[in-house]
Each structure stands twice: as C-alpha cells, then as structure tokens.
Amino acid sequence: xxxxxxxxxxxxxxxxxxxxxxxxxxxxxxxxxxxxxxxxxxxxxxxxxxxxxxxxxxxxxxxxxxxxxxxxxxxxxxxxxxxxxxxxxxxxxxxxxxxxxxxxxxxxxxxxxxxxxxxxxxxxxxxxxxxxxxxxxxxxxxxxxxxxxxxxxxxxxxxxxxxxxxxxxxxxxxxxxxxxxxxxxxxxxxxxxxxxxxxxxxxxxxxxxxxxxxxxxxxxxxxxxxxxxxxxxxxxxxxxxxxxxxxxxxxxxxxxxxxxxxxxxxxxxxxxxxxxxxxxxxxxxxxxxxxxxxxxxxxxxxxxxxxxxxxxxxxxxxxxxxxxxxxxxxxxxxxxxxxxxxxxxxxxxxxxxxxxxxxxxxxxxxxxxxxxxxx
Amino acid sequence: xxxxxxxxxxxxxxxxxxxxxxxxxxxxxxxxxxxxxxxxxxxxxxxxxxxxxxxxxxxxxxxxxxxxxxxxxxxxxxxxxxxxxxxxxxxxxxxxxxxxxxxxxxxxxxxxxxxxxxxxxxxxxxxxxxxxxxxxxxxxxxxxxxxxxxxxxxxxxxxxxxxxxxxxxxxxxxxxxxxxxxxxxxxxxxxxxxxxxxxxxxxxxxxxxxxxxxxxxxxxxxxxxxxxxxxxxxxxxxxxxxxxxxxxxxxxxxxxxxxxxxxxxxxxxxxxxxxxxxxxxxxxxxxxxxxxxxxxxxxxxxxxxxxxxxxxxxxxxxxxxxxxxxxxxxxxxxxxxxxxxxxxxxxxxxxxxxxxxxxxxxxxxxxxxxxxxxxxxxxxxxxxxxxxxxxxxxxxxxxxxxxxxxxxxxxxxxxxxxxxxxxxxxxxxxxxxxxxxxxxxxxxxxxxxxxxxxxxxxxxxxxxxxxxxxxxxxxxxxxxxxxxxxxxxxxxxxxxxxxxxxxxxxxxxxxxxxxxxxxxxxxxxxxxxxxxxx
Numbered sequence: 035x036x037x038x039x040x041x042x043x044x045x046x047x048x049x050x051x052x053x054x055x056x057x058x059x060x061x062x063x064x065x066x067x068x069x070x071x072x073x074x075x076x077x078x079x080x081x082x083x084x085x086x087x088x089x090x091x092x093x094x095x096x097x098x099x100x101x102x103x104x105x106x107x108x109x110x111x112x113x114x115x116x117x118x119x120x121x122x123x124x125x126x127x128x129x130x131x132x133x134x135x136x137x138x139x140x141x142x143x144x145x146x147x148x149x150x151x152x153x154x155x156x157x158x159x160x161x162x163x164x165x166x167x168x169x170x171x172x173x174x175x176x177x178x179x180x181x182x183x184x185x186x187x188x189x190x191x192x193x194x195x196x197x198x199x200x201x202x203x204x205x206x207x208x209x210x211x212x213x214x215x216x217x218x219x220x221x222x223x224x225x226x227x228x229x230x231x232x233x234x235x236x237x238x239x240x241x242x243x244x245x246x247x248x249x250x251x252x253x254x255x256x257x258x259x260x261x262x263x264x265x266x267x268x269x270x271x272x273x274x275x276x277x278x279x280x281x282x283x284x285x286x287x288x289x290x291x292x293x294x295x296x297x298x299x300x301x302x303x304x305x306x307x308x309x310x311x312x313x314x315x316x317x318x319x320x321x322x323x324x325x326x327x328x329x330x331x332x333x334x335x336x337x338x339x340x341x342x343x344x345x346x347x348x349x350x351x352x353x354x355x356x357x358x359x360x361x362x363x364x365x366x367x368x369x370x371x372x373x374x375x376x377x378x379x380x381x382x383x384x385x386x387x388x389x390x391x392x393x394x395x396x397x398x399x400x401x402x403x404x405x406x407x408x409x
Numbered sequence: 410x411x412x413x414x415x416x417x418x419x420x421x422x423x424x425x426x427x428x429x430x431x432x433x434x435x436x437x438x439x440x441x442x443x444x445x446x447x448x449x450x451x452x453x454x455x456x457x458x459x460x461x462x463x464x465x466x467x468x469x470x471x472x473x474x475x476x477x478x479x480x481x482x483x484x485x486x487x488x489x490x491x492x493x494x495x496x497x498x499x500x501x502x503x504x505x506x507x508x509x510x511x512x513x514x515x516x517x518x519x520x521x522x523x524x525x526x527x528x529x530x531x532x533x534x535x536x537x538x539x540x541x542x543x544x545x546x547x548x549x550x551x552x553x554x555x556x557x558x559x560x561x562x563x564x565x566x567x568x569x570x571x572x573x574x575x576x577x578x579x580x581x582x583x584x585x586x587x588x589x590x591x592x593x594x595x596x597x598x599x600x601x602x603x604x605x606x607x608x609x610x611x612x613x614x615x616x617x618x619x620x621x622x623x624x625x626x627x628x629x630x631x632x633x634x635x636x637x638x639x640x641x642x643x644x645x646x647x648x649x650x651x652x653x654x655x656x657x658x659x660x661x662x663x664x665x666x667x668x669x670x671x672x673x674x675x676x677x678x679x680x681x682x683x684x685x686x687x688x689x690x691x692x693x694x695x696x697x698x699x700x701x702x703x704x705x706x707x708x709x710x711x712x713x714x715x716x717x718x719x720x721x722x723x724x725x726x727x728x729x730x731x732x733x734x735x736x737x738x739x740x741x742x743x744x745x746x747x748x749x750x751x752x753x754x755x756x757x758x759x760x761x762x763x764x765x766x767x768x769x770x771x772x773x774x775x776x777x778x779x780x781x782x783x784x785x786x787x788x789x790x791x792x793x794x795x796x797x798x799x800x801x802x803x804x805x806x807x808x809x810x811x812x813x814x815x816x817x818x819x820x821x822x823x824x825x826x827x828x829x830x831x832x833x834x835x836x837x838x839x840x841x842x843x844x845x846x847x848x849x850x851x852x853x854x855x856x857x858x859x860x861x862x863x864x865x866x867x868x869x870x871x872x873x874x875x876x877x878x879x880x881x882x883x884x885x886x887x888x889x890x891x892x893x894x895x896x897x898x899x900x901x902x903x904x905x906x907x908x909x910x911x912x913x914x915x916x917x918x919x920x921x922x923x924x925x926x927x928x929x930x931x932x933x934x935x936x937x938x939x940x941x942x943x
Contacts, residue, residue: 041412044500049507107525114485118488119518122503125503126503130412133412133500134412134413136489137493140415143489151483158478202413210413210414210415210764370576373512374508383515388518394526395526395530399533
C-alpha cells in the first residue's frame, strides 16, 4: 500500500499560539460568511425580484431590486476583504493541506480571481443601470450570480479536498495541470447545497431587518419585505435541516463518529439546533403579525449565533478529518508578542475608524446635509 | 519536492510576473491616486473651482471602480498565484510575517471602506467630513504599502533576520526605506498618469492637465534618487546584475528608463505646453508608459534576486537551500511527495524532474525555453553538466538530485532536440565548430570575450593541439564537465577555437565581477561588465 503523501509543515515555528489563530479564523470566517451570504443570497434575491418586478403588478419587487442593487458591490467588497483574512489565518495552521489541494485544482482555483472580477463588475454594472430597467442589466446580474455560484463550487471543492489527503496522489497523477474537481467526495454536493441554501436563508434574515427599517418610512412596503423574507428564511432553514442531514450521512462514517462522540462538537451542535429553531420561530412569529415586532431582530440575532456555531462545527469537522495527519498542539510556537499586540490595537483602531466614517455618513443623513458640489 | 508541481504551459514565474505587474500597476495608483484625489479636492474647495470639484467626483468613481475591483482582487490573485507556484516560499513568508499581513489587512479593510464611502458621499457628506474620509483612505492605503513593502524587500535583503529570525529585523530590512520612498514616488507618478483618464472635456481641462503633469514631475524627481539609494543597499550580486552583464536586465533597465522619460516628455508637451493635445490616444500612450515602467521595475526586482526567491533561504524553484545536500545524496525519488511516475529511471521521470526543479523559470520552448539552450547535448553530457549548473550563471540554483536523477533529467534534456548529424567539409568546418562551441562551451566561456575567455589557454595552438586538451579538461578543474562530443564535432570545435584564439585582437578589456547570486557559484572567474551573455 502506498503511503499518503503529506507535505511537511514549515520548519519555522508558528508566530503565535494556535488558539489565537483559531479564534481569529473563526471570527473572521464568520464575518466573511455573513458578507458572502449577503453577496450571493442578496444577488439571488435581487435577481428574483428584478425579474418579478418587470411585471408592473409587482412594484415592490422592482423597488426592492433597485435598492438591493446599490448594496451588492459593497457586499462583494467585504466578502473578499474578510475572506482574505480567513485565508491568511487558515494558511498558518493548515498551509501544507491547503496549498496542496489548491495546486491539485490549480487552474480552477486561479480562475476564481477573474471570476470574482466578472461578478464584481457585473454587480457594479447592474447597480448603475437597474433603475432604468432597460438594457442587459438583468442578464449581467444573472451572469454575476451564476459566476458566484461557480466560485462557491470551486471553494467547496478546495475545502473538501484539503481534508482528503488520501485522494491527492491519484488525482495529481490524473491531471497535474490543475484541472481537477473533488467530485468523488460524497459530501461535496450536499456541502455545496448547504452553503448556497444557507446563504439565501441568512440573507433573508438580513433582509427582514432591512424591512423592519423600511417600515418606519413606508409601513406597507416594509411589512411586505419582512413577511416575504421571513417566509423564505423559514423555508430555506427547513430545507437546511434536510441538507444538513444529507451532509452528515455523506461524511465518512468514522469521521462522523469522531464528531458525534466529541462532547464539544455535540454541545455546539445541540446549541446550534436550539438557536436555529428559535431563530426560525422568532422571525416567523415576529413577522406574521399585522405589525411585525422586534422579535424579528431577535430571530436575526439567533441566526447569527447559529451561523457562528455552524462555523465552529465546520472547524471541528476539519479537525476530525485531519486528526490522523496533523496535531496542531505539537507544532513549535514562538509568539511574536509585540507584533500581536500591535495588530490587536490596530484591529480595534481600524474598526473604530470604519465606525467613525459610518457615523459621519449617518450623521449627514440625519442632518440632511446637501453640499451638492458647493464649497 | 514537498508539494505537487502545478503543470503550466508557461513557467510559473512568468504567471506570477503577469499577475504581479498588473496588480502593482493598479495598487500603486490606489495609493497615489487617493492622495491625488484628496489634495485636488482640497484645492478645488479652497479655490471654489466647481469644474475641478466635478472632476474629482468623476475621477473618484473611476478610481473606485478600478482599485476596488481590479486592484483589490488582483492583489488576492498574487496570493493565489504564489501559493500555487511557490508554496514553500509562501509558507515561509506566512510563518514569518503573518502578523504583518494581518496588520496590512486591517489597513486594507479601512481602505476599502473609506474608498466606498468617499466615492459615494460627494452629495451627502459635508466638505470637511468628506475630506476626512479621503485622508483616512490615503493613510490606510499608504500604510498598507508600508507593510507589504517590508515583506517584499525582505525577500531580497533579509538582513539580520538570517541570524536572528526576528520579525522586526526582517520587516525593517536594509532596503525597506529606499524601496518605500521609490514606491511612493511611483505612486505619485501613476496618480498623475491616471489623472488624465478622466480629464474634463471642456471647463477645467487645462488646469487638470497641468496639475496631473506636476504630480508626475514631482514623482519623477524623487524616483531616481530613491532608486540610487536602493541600488546602494541591495546585495553585491544584485548590483552586478544591474551593471548590465545580462541582456534581459539591460533591456529592462533601458525599457524602464525609456518609458519613464517618454511619459515625462508626453506630460510636458501634451499636459503642460499644449493641454488640448491630451486626447485619448496620448493618454493611452501614457498609461502604456506607466505599465512599461512598472513592468521593467518588477522584472528587475525579481531578476536581481536570482537564484533566490528568499535570499539565502529558498531558491527560485521553491527549493529550500537546506534541502539541496540531502537531495544530492538521497535522491529526489526518496523525498518528493508527488512524483508522476513510480519508474525512476526513464524519460518520464526525467521530464517530471524538469518540472519539479526547472519549470518555475523554464519551459521546453518559448521564453527561457530549454530547447535552444540544450541543442547538441547528449544525455551523458547533460547529466554531467547538471552538476555544474550553478556555475553557468549566478542566476541558476544548484541541481538537487543524485546521479540517477541527473541521468534521467539528462535523458529528458537530450530528448528535446534531434541528435546532431553533420557532414563536415572545409567550407562548413568553422560554422559547425562555432555551433559546437555554443552548445558545449558557450554557456560558460567565450574565446575572445570577457566572460571566462579561453584565448589565454589556446592562443598560438593548432587545432590538433587544442583537440588534444579536450579529454583532460575535466581533470584540470572540478568545475568543468566532461567532454564527450563525437570525433568530427571535436575536430570542428578545435578548429573553431584555434581559429578564434589566433585572430588579432584590437584591445584587451578589463575584467569585472560576475553576478553570483548562488552561494555555490562564488568561484566564478571575473568577466567584463559589458560582456553580453545570452
């Protein structure tokens, strides 16, 4: 039997403790998923409403598509920005796995870059042309959404392949030019569907918040958004249970058992189940009333909690997969303490700066300042 | 060896260069352009110039579309590309500088948020607040450059980090400051160049044209000084590359200077003197000049580091310096994780070794192609010369493999061309001799030139006397490969060398140092800096 080739870990020690990299990875990845869900789920929502809104009987759909169109480029900007950070931290911990799987699907992996640009420029194009309702805007948006779905598929391929060193050598020998997909992995499709469906679900919860805000200026329109998004959220979350079960069954039995026997994973899973059920109930109950109540906000908060727990579970699944091949606890560590402190201070400072700029924007909106090219 | 090699139609290094040049072009504009925008906005508001302010607004939209999308995503593209082509080096950089990247990410995050807000709040934010956002953008963008500059310069001049492995020693390395100043100057030049893209058609046209030209001039004043400072701080072997020994480097230096000067002349003529001439084709010339300037700069920055990707740590073919000796004793097949074949004796294995050790810089054909370089080599000669590969040029890393590996790779290299068959006559003897010389000797020697000249050894020798020396050459120096050319080629070669060595020479040229990036090639004999090496 041929041994499984795993690249050696880097001879340099880790420049910080494993727990810190793990914590940062979990936090920034969760934020990345929120942004990604906004870009992908938001793109799907926009496309659907744009198509529906072409019929004059659905003016709200048209209006919603126009409003979402302006946000899509920003959603994608932060998807990339936060994704970069997640990629940075995962490389420190699992670089030898991630680089290898990336090389095995190298051509597709690199294709992500031009594809993101296409989707991004498509979003910008749509945001500039949506209100006119003419031209190829709808087709461009559909292309952007399809491209994002394709990028998600490439990512799921890489993220599953990095967990399966046993498949690497045969795959490399079959196509050393990087034109591989991890299609032999039974968990690939359910995992992909779980992520795409989850994106629609989470963005629906986000949209419900937008609807609650809109109710302050246009009650009927706001209620329409809240109720529609709550229904989609509930439907997608229900579907997410089925997809989740499919995913669990598709994972190799021995790895699923490691996960199920791990008390931490069990606890995370249990709390996530409670959180998601409460999110669904809160958003549904909150939205169905004649005047949607703040329960919708609570439901959204619970869906964020669920998301974070699912991200943790995903991480624990990775640990279970890679248990035979890596022991992070055994890696040499030489923390660059001074730099870590500077990073954390700058991180807080950076968030504060962004907060300050958003405050400037909010302040100007409140004051209705119109400079309009005056001095 | 550690990672699988991603097989590409072009050398991996070329792919990195392609992505990097485009990214650097736009990302430096992202720094300088941000500065340009906020300063110009301030000027417009102080002078109450509505046309100039309107220009700023339009320019900011273009700026956001280019830098937020292409600039930011191509930056991620570099990361993807280096991870695919040089995973070992990427891993090493990540382990050294993950916190620097994390800090850079914070600035990047602020930069993106500020750019979006700045471009979209011209009508809603007050003049003061809008400029605050602009300044926040610029500071974040420049700080992002500040940090990345440390990592990039570390790769050529790791400085004291080699002994201490201390983060700060690596980041604030000997070329950190000059490179930072040079990059800032380039950013300012690019701000001027890109400033022309949204030039107003009517009102304000002349003012903006002259204003953008001024930015280019200021950047161009600082750039040569900072490059001179940078040159003084780079390693000796890198300085020698830049002295014009190598053809590619010479072209890049001339190209970089030429593009920059052309851009300045165009800016002076069509920006300052006759702004109405600054039409789309002229702007296109400026943009191409800017791209050429960046392309030349990046090419040189990468080239002067050869044979290293991280000086003294990892070679350009992603092989750690520390791995070379174990591979020379133990062989590649015992260490490589991802070989394409289990048969470690045949041509397929040789091809695989070529991919593992050579394909980051070379392909079989095309740019830096091996086909023309190894024309005339047989498998035995190729296998033997591989031992001395780092002696050919300072740009080559040592070959890391055992005898079996060399034989297999030699077999592959020999298979790239058909075997030479000559009918040598009195008429073609000299020509064929020259061809054999280029194939067997010309990689390391000239006869009358200054690159390890042979004239001294063969002057006043007849062809038969020259030929008598061939079999003993490898015994005279451990740096010489064996000589095994067929008899007729040996005769033609001897005839050529004798003919050339006995030609009258006009003037003897003074020798100079040869670049020796590899620590293994410090034994190289001096050559003249003007000696052309192809």
